[in-house]
Amino acid sequence: MNECNQQVITIQALQRMPYYIQQLKILKENKVETVSAPRIAELLKLNEVQVRKDFAAVYTAKGKPKTGFPVTELLNNMEELLGYHNINEAVIVGSGSLARAIITDESLQNFGLEIVAAFDLNPADAESCGVKILASDKISNLCRRMKIHIGIITVPAAQAQVVCDQLVAGGILAVWNFTPVRLSVPEYILVRNENLAASFAILSNHLKKTL
Amino acid sequence: MNECNQQVITIQALQRMPYYIQQLKILKENKVETVSAPRIAELLKLNEVQVRKDFAAVYTAKGKPKTGFPVTELLNNMEELLGYHNINEAVIVGSGSLARAIITDESLQNFGLEIVAAFDLNPADAESCGVKILASDKISNLCRRMKIHIGIITVPAAQAQVVCDQLVAGGILAVWNFTPVRLSVPEYILVRNENLAASFAILSNHLKKTL
DNA sequence: TAGATTGTTAATCGATTAACAATC
């Protein structure tokens, strides 16, 4: 849809976008019309130059010296970048408490995630999560039929690769992997690993050094 | 406790440890006694040199050319590094489905996380999570009394900073922040931000570029 | 005009990857 008319945005910058968006929304609510990079940097405890670069990478116009950036326009450009305006439909496999947490997470809904179905090996046993739960063998069919492009995996580690293969067979393009397994996928597919244990390792090691 | 007798381990390397540990455990179960860096790299889809460097940073002895590393010893060194052997006690604030997911996550338990209490503004309303739920005003007291050093925050954004201040007052040293708020803390405290929206931004942007 | 803020170019930092000699 949009060509390479914008500069490339780094993964790190992309991850800062939700923070900017959240902050800009607050400013907008408070009727603030323009904001400078140093001000945002101060509010979010980031480096001023970094904020300016991030804004420059996203904002279609140019900031005004002494004034800064128009809040609403900047916000729109950011939401555009993340596909906020065209909602991202996804399926989730697994229906434990983690799945429930993801399905009900408000901030994800704000960023355009819409979970259209959940799958479980035993749909009858599964907790209700506010989304209908289907048998896992229907994954590929449903994804293909509904043209879903995002698959979220929250099953036990042993089933992760099987589920992933089914999602790939269903035409998924991006996988959000909450299992500790390193998945094998064709290279055109993006896998984003979310590993709580990996994060916890950082905390744990810090304490060990400190105490 | 342990001085700077080991080389410094990067955050990135630290985050790979849980993957190594998981893989080494599998090898150990299969009675494999030694393993080489290239083999682990292959299994986990990592760069061979990176694995070797990570091992060198953790392993107290030296690997043997042509043979590799002894599985059990290497595993022990890694678990030692993460404080696996001395369990990490923590409290969690908030008692929604995310809290429940964290409390019941098996891989976190395997890595030594032990959640000793959960807090909620209205303990009566809160779902049972297998841990007793206390009123939020008891946070500081309990942390101090039980010498807890890790605080996990899963409350709504609006309460995040207040809760964080209470944890800090209770003597916490590391905060695991699941809210989208950038917390203000004294500089001796480590804050690890877990932001689902930030991760989702990466997936969303990838799809936007691809489709 | 003076001063705040911009955008850009250069320097720094941190992590990964490549190259290669040492060793079992």
Next chain:
DNA sequence: TAGATTGTTAATCGATTAACAATC
């Protein structure tokens, strides 16, 4: 001995931070 694998040093890559001229 030959070959696989090690550890180390150097090159590369990516991201952050600093320096500074341009501009409203």
